[in-house]
Amino acid sequence: MTANERRRQILDKLCARRYDTRENLATEFNVTMRTIERDILTLSLEYPIYTVQGNGGGIYVEEWYRQDGKYLTDEQSALLEELLPVLSQEKAAVMKSILEKFNPKRRGK
Numbered sequence: 001m002t003a004n005e006r007r008r009q010i011l012d013k014l015c016a017r018r019y020d021t022r023e024n025l026a027t028e029f030n031v032t033m034r035t036i037e038r039d040i041l042t043l044s045l046e047y048p049i050y051t052v053q054g055n056g057g058g059i060y061v062e063e064w065y066r067q068d069g070k071y072l073t074d075e076q077s078a079l080l081e082e083l084l085p086v087l088s089q090e091k092a093a094v095m096k097s098i099l100e101k102f103n104p105k106r107r108g109k
Helices: 003-017 022-029 033-044 074-086 089-102
Strands: 049-052 058-061
Touching (some): 003 022, 022 033, 033 049, 074 089
């Protein structure tokens, strides 16, 4: 397996799991933790991957990121936002969750 193939598989696993540890990835890919660190550094230059040190730390992929690239367009997001005021409170909450999940620009709104 080449480094690029391994990195693609690491990204796939992180996107599926949303979190992992370097120890677990090193064991899974049968490489050293230093190799995983270099892979994560390389991936983080192109993808929204970050690390957290200490208790509860590890390697994370931003919650909004979807590897399949299925996001709403700005026009689609604007239409859904426009519809929010006419929805019931429960349906508005569902609509907001859709907007947050499929519109990375809307994170934290």
